[in-house]
Amino acid sequence: MKKDPSAVKRDKESVIFGAALKVIKQKGFHKARMSDIAKEAGISYGLVYHYFNNKEDLFDAILNRWWDGLFGLMKGISEGDNDVHKKLRQIIDYFLDTYQSEPELVNIFITEISRSTTNLTSYRLDHFKKSMSLTEEIIAEGQKKQLLRTDIKARYLTYMFLGSVETFLSTMVLVDQKIKGDTQKERIAQSILEVFLNGARNQKNL
Amino acid sequence: MKKDPSAVKRDKESVIFGAALKVIKQKGFHKARMSDIAKEAGISYGLVYHYFNNKEDLFDAILNRWWDGLFGLMKGISEGDNDVHKKLRQIIDYFLDTYQSEPELVNIFITEISRSTTNLTSYRLDHFKKSMSLTEEIIAEGQKKQLLRTDIKARYLTYMFLGSVETFLSTMVLVDQKIKGDTQKERIAQSILEVFLNGARNQKNL
Amino acid sequence: MKKDPSAVKRDKESVIFGAALKVIKQKGFHKARMSDIAKEAGISYGLVYHYFNNKEDLFDAILNRWWDGLFGLMKGISEGDNDVHKKLRQIIDYFLDTYQSEPELVNIFITEISRSTTNLTSYRLDHFKKSMSLTEEIIAEGQKKQLLRTDIKARYLTYMFLGSVETFLSTMVLVDQKIKGDTQKERIAQSILEVFLNGARNQKNL
Amino acid sequence: MKKDPSAVKRDKESVIFGAALKVIKQKGFHKARMSDIAKEAGISYGLVYHYFNNKEDLFDAILNRWWDGLFGLMKGISEGDNDVHKKLRQIIDYFLDTYQSEPELVNIFITEISRSTTNLTSYRLDHFKKSMSLTEEIIAEGQKKQLLRTDIKARYLTYMFLGSVETFLSTMVLVDQKIKGDTQKERIAQSILEVFLNGARNQKNL
DNA sequence: TATGAATGAGGGTTCATTCAT
DNA sequence: AATGAATGAACCCTCATTCAT
Numbered sequence: 001m002k003k004d005p006s007a008v009k010r011d012k013e014s015v016i017f018g019a020a021l022k023v024i025k026q027k028g029f030h031k032a033r034m035s036d037i038a039k040e041a042g043i044s045y046g047l048v049y050h051y052f053n054n055k056e057d058l059f060d061a062i063l064n065r066w067w068d069g070l071f072g073l074m075k076g077i078s079e080g081d082n083d084v085h086k087k088l089r090q091i092i093d094y095f096l097d098t099y100q101s102e103p104e105l106v107n108i109f110i111t112e113i114s115r116s117t118t119n120l121t122s123y124r125l126d127h128f129k130k131s132m133s134l135t136e137e138i139i140a141e142g143q144k145k146q147l148l149r150t151d152i153k154a155r156y157l158t159y160m161f162l163g164s165v166e167t168f169l170s171t172m173v174l175v176d177q178k179i180k181g182d183t184q185k186e187r188i189a190q191s192i193l194e195v196f197l198n199g200a201r202n203q204k205n206l
Numbered sequence: 207m208k209k210d211p212s213a214v215k216r217d218k219e220s221v222i223f224g225a226a227l228k229v230i231k232q233k234g235f236h237k238a239r240m241s242d243i244a245k246e247a248g249i250s251y252g253l254v255y256h257y258f259n260n261k262e263d264l265f266d267a268i269l270n271r272w273w274d275g276l277f278g279l280m281k282g283i284s285e286g287d288n289d290v291h292k293k294l295r296q297i298i299d300y301f302l303d304t305y306q307s308e309p310e311l312v313n314i315f316i317t318e319i320s321r322s323t324t325n326l327t328s329y330r331l332d333h334f335k336k337s338m339s340l341t342e343e344i345i346a347e348g349q350k351k352q353l354l355r356t357d358i359k360a361r362y363l364t365y366m367f368l369g370s371v372e373t374f375l376s377t378m379v380l381v382d383q384k385i386k387g388d389t390q391k392e393r394i395a396q397s398i399l400e401v402f403l404n405g406a407r408n409q410k411n412l
Numbered sequence: 413m414k415k416d417p418s419a420v421k422r423d424k425e426s427v428i429f430g431a432a433l434k435v436i437k438q439k440g441f442h443k444a445r446m447s448d449i450a451k452e453a454g455i456s457y458g459l460v461y462h463y464f465n466n467k468e469d470l471f472d473a474i475l476n477r478w479w480d481g482l483f484g485l486m487k488g489i490s491e492g493d494n495d496v497h498k499k500l501r502q503i504i505d506y507f508l509d510t511y512q513s514e515p516e517l518v519n520i521f522i523t524e525i526s527r528s529t530t531n532l533t534s535y536r537l538d539h540f541k542k543s544m545s546l547t548e549e550i551i552a553e554g555q556k557k558q559l560l561r562t563d564i565k566a567r568y569l570t571y572m573f574l575g576s577v578e579t580f581l582s583t584m585v586l587v588d589q590k591i592k593g594d595t596q597k598e599r600i601a602q603s604i605l606e607v608f609l610n611g612a613r614n615q616k617n618l
Numbered sequence: 619m620k621k622d623p624s625a626v627k628r629d630k631e632s633v634i635f636g637a638a639l640k641v642i643k644q645k646g647f648h649k650a651r652m653s654d655i656a657k658e659a660g661i662s663y664g665l666v667y668h669y670f671n672n673k674e675d676l677f678d679a680i681l682n683r684w685w686d687g688l689f690g691l692m693k694g695i696s697e698g699d700n701d702v703h704k705k706l707r708q709i710i711d712y713f714l715d716t717y718q719s720e721p722e723l724v725n726i727f728i729t730e731i732s733r734s735t736t737n738l739t740s741y742r743l744d745h746f747k748k749s750m751s752l753t754e755e756i757i758a759e760g761q762k763k764q765l766l767r768t769d770i771k772a773r774y775l776t777y778m779f780l781g782s783v784e785t786f787l788s789t790m791v792l793v794d795q796k797i798k799g800d801t802q803k804e805r806i807a808q809s810i811l812e813v814f815l816n817g818a819r820n821q822k823n824l
Numbered sequence: 825t826a827t828g829a830a831t832g833a834g835g836g837t838t839c840a841t842t843c844a845t
Numbered sequence: 846a847a848t849g850a851a852t853g854a855a856c857c858c859t860c861a862t863t864c865a866t
Binding site for chain 1: 231233234236237316317318320322323324326331334338353354355359362365366367368369371373376377381394397398400402403405406407
C-alpha cells in the first residue's frame with residue numbers, strides 16, 4: 001500500500017527538521033552548515049531546498065514550532081479562569097515539558113533567540129515581544145485581582161518571572177543536563193514558583 | 207610635547223576596542239567583520255592585527271573586560287562583611303552601572319555569552335561557571351546566616367537571582383532601551399532585590 | 413548515451429590535476445594561486461575544493477603520482493633478476509620517459525621536492541629517503557656481485573648516480589628544453605650510464 | 619675611538635646578512651619574513667630597508683656572495699695551468715669548503731636556486747648558465763687535451779659532474795648533516811672525483 | 825640611524841545556493 | 846523527488862613596504 005504522497009512529504013520534512021534541530025543545537029545556527037543538516041538527515045544537501053527555501057526559513061520553521069506551542073498554551077491560559085499561580089505554573093511546565101520532550105528545541109530557543117540579537121530579525125523580535133506581553137497580561141491580571149503586589153510594575157515582574165525560568169533552563173542547557181524524571185521536574189517547578197511568589201527571604205525571620 | 211608612545215599605543219588599542227564593541231553589539235560576533243571594526247575605528251584593515259592577534263583574541267579581550275570587572279567586584283564583596291542584601295545589591299549595581307557606562311559591553315555579554323553556547327570555548331565556560339559559583343557562595347552564606355530560606359538549594363536561588371537580573375538587562379538590550387537616569391536605575395535595582403527577597407505575592411493577602 | 417558519473421568525476425579531477433601541473437610548473441607551488449589553477453582548468457574557483465581538500469593536498473596528489481610511478485617501477489626492478497646495469501638503465505628511463513610524457517610532473521619533482529626543503533613535510537621527506545634507499549639497494553647488490561667497485565660506499569655511489577640523472581633533467585627543466593625524439597633520449601640515457609659506470613676519463617690514456 | 623662610519627654600516631649590513639642566511643635557510647625564501655630576519659638580527663624591521671632595498675635585493679645579495687666566490691674561483695682556475703683533474707677538484711673543494719664555513723649559504727643555493735625555477739629571475743638564470751658554461755669550458759679543455767673522453771658531449775659530462783657534487787651536498791643539506799672534519803671532506807672529494815673520472819664499474823672485472 | 829605604527833593588496837578557504845541530469 | 850557538481854561572494858589573516866617621528 002502506497003503512502004499518501006503528502007504524508008511522505010511531511011515525513012521527509014520531519015526528518016530534515018529533526019536533523020536541523022540536532023545540528024543547530026550542537027553548532028549554533030551560524031556554524032551549522034546545510035550540508036551538515038543534510039548529512040544528519042541522510043539525504044543530499046540539494047534536497048533540503050525542496051522542503052525549505054533557504055537556511056533562514058529552516059531556522060524560522062524551528063522557531064515557529066516553539067512559538068506556536070507557547071502561544072497556543074498562552075491562548076488557552078488566557079481563556080481559562082485559573083488563578084495566577086496556576087497560570088504561571090502552566091508556563092513553567094511548558095518550558096520544562098518541552099525541555100524534556102524536545103531538548104534541542106529549547107536549547108535553540110535559549111541560545112539563539114532568547115538573548116541573542118545576532119539572529120534577530122524584526123519578525124522574530126515581534127514573537128519575542130508578544131510572548132512578553134502575553135505573560136505580562138497574566139501578571140497584570142494577578143495584580144488586578146490583588147494576588148500579586150502592585151508596587152512593582154507588571155513588566156518588571158514579568159522580566160523576573162521569565163528570567164528565573166530561562167536561567168534555570170539555560171544553565172541546564174549549558175551543562176547539557178537532563179531533567180531526571182518527574183520528581184525533579186516537580187521540584188524545579190515548585191522552587192521557581194515558590195521563590196517568585198514568596199521571595200527568597202527567610203520568612204520566619206521577619 | 208610628545209606623547210608617551212605606550213600611551214599612544216593604549217589609545218589606539220582603546221579606539222579599536224571601542225569600535226569592536228560597537229560593531230559586535232550591532233552585528234553579533236559572527237557577522238562582525240574585522241573590516242567593519244577597522245572602518246569603525248577609522249584605521250586600516252591590517253592595523254587591527256597589530257593590536258590583537260585575531261578575531262577571537264579581540265573577542266576575548268572584550269569578554270575579559272566584563273569578567274575582570276565582575277570578578278574584581280565579587281572579590282571585594284566576599285571580603286566585606288556586609289549582609290547578603292547589600293552584597294546582592296552590589297551585584298545588581300554592577301550590571302546596571304556597567305550597562306549605563308558601557309551598554310555595548312553588557313549587550314555583548316548578554317547576547318553572546320550569557321546564553322549562547324555557540325561561542326563557548328572551555329576557557330569562556332570556566333569564567334561563566336566561576337561567576338555562578340561566586341554568586342552561589344554569597345547566597346549560601348545568606349542561608350547559613352538564616353537570612354535566606356534554606357528549603358531551596360542555594361544553586362536554585364542563584365539561578366533565579368542572576369536570571370532576574372539578566373532578563374531585565376537582556377530585554378533592555380533587545381529593545382535597545384537605555385536606563386534613564388539614576389532614579390530609574392534605583393527603581394529597577396530595588397524591584398529586583400525586593401521581589402527576589404520577598405516574592406511577588408501580595409503579602410497583605412496572606 | 414550517458415556517461416558514467418564516476419568517470420565524469422575522474423575526468424574533471426584530471427582536468428584540475430593537469431591544470432595544477434601546468435600552473436605549479438610555471439609559477440612554483442608557492443606562487444601558484446588556486447584561482448590560477450581554476451582558471452587554467454576552465455572552472456570556477458570553489459570547484460577545485462570539491463575535488464581536493466586544499467592546496468597542500470593537491471600538491472601531494474601531484475607528488476604521489478611521481479612517487480607511485482617510481483616506487484612501482486623500483487618494486488618491479490627489485491623483483492626482476494636483471495643485472496645492475498639494466499636496473500640502473502630502467503631508472504634512468506623512468507626519469508626520461510616521464511619527462512617526455514609529463515614534463516611538468518618531472519619539473520615539479522625536480523624543482524619543488526628533489527632539492528627544496530621549503531615544501532618538505534616529514535611525509536614528503538620519507539618518500540624521498542625511500543627512493544634513495546631503494547636505489548642504494550640496487551647499487552649495493554651490484555657491489556655484492558662484484559659488478560660495481562666496493563672501495564666507495566654504496567650510499568656515495570647512489571648520490572652520484574641519482575645526481576647525474578637529476579642534473580640532466582633539471583638543466584633541461586631550467587631551460588625548458590624538450591627531449592627531441594627517442595634518438596636523443598637514447599643518447600642521453602647511454603651517456604649517463606656509460607659515464608657512471610666507466611667514468612669520464614679517457615680510458616685509452618690510462 | 620670611534621669606528622669608521624662606513625665600517626659600522628658594513629657591520630650592521632653583515633649582521634642582517636647573516637640573519638637572512640639563517641632565516642632563509644630555515645624557512646626558505648618565501649616563508650622567511652622580513653620581520654623574522656630583523657628579529658634574528660636584533661633590530662627593528664624598518665631598518666632592514668636602510669640596508670637593502672627590498673626582499674628580493676636581500677636575496678640577490680646572498681646569491682651574489684655564492685656566485686662571486688664561485689666565479690672568482692673559476693676565473694683563477696681558468697688562468698692557472700693545472701690539469702683537468704686538479705681543476706675539477708678545486709670546484710669540488712669550493713662546494714665542500716663553503717659548506718663547512720657557511721653551510722646556510724650552500725643550503726640556500728642548493729634549495730632555492732640550483733633547481734628551483736620558482737625564484738628564478740632571468741638575472742639569476744644568467745648566473746646559473748654562466749657557471750655551467752665555465753665548468754663546461756674546463757671539461758672541454760680536458761677533452762681537448764685527451765684527458766677526458768670525447769665520445770660524450772662536454773655539456774653532458776658537465777651535467778654529470780655538477781650533478782654529482784650537488785646531490786652530495788643536497789642530501790647532506792636535507793638531513794642537515796655536517797661534514798665531520800677534513801678527513802671526511804677528503805674522502806667525499808676523492809670519491810666524487812674518482813667515480814666521475816673512472817666510473818663506478820669494477821675495473822678488475824673488465 | 826632607528827623605530828614600529830600604518831597601509832592594503834592578496835590569497836586560501838568556506839559554504840549558501842543554483843541547476844543540469 | 847533526488848543528486849551532487851558547480852558557482853562565486855565573503856571573510857580572515859599575512860606580510861612586504863612606507864613613513865612619521
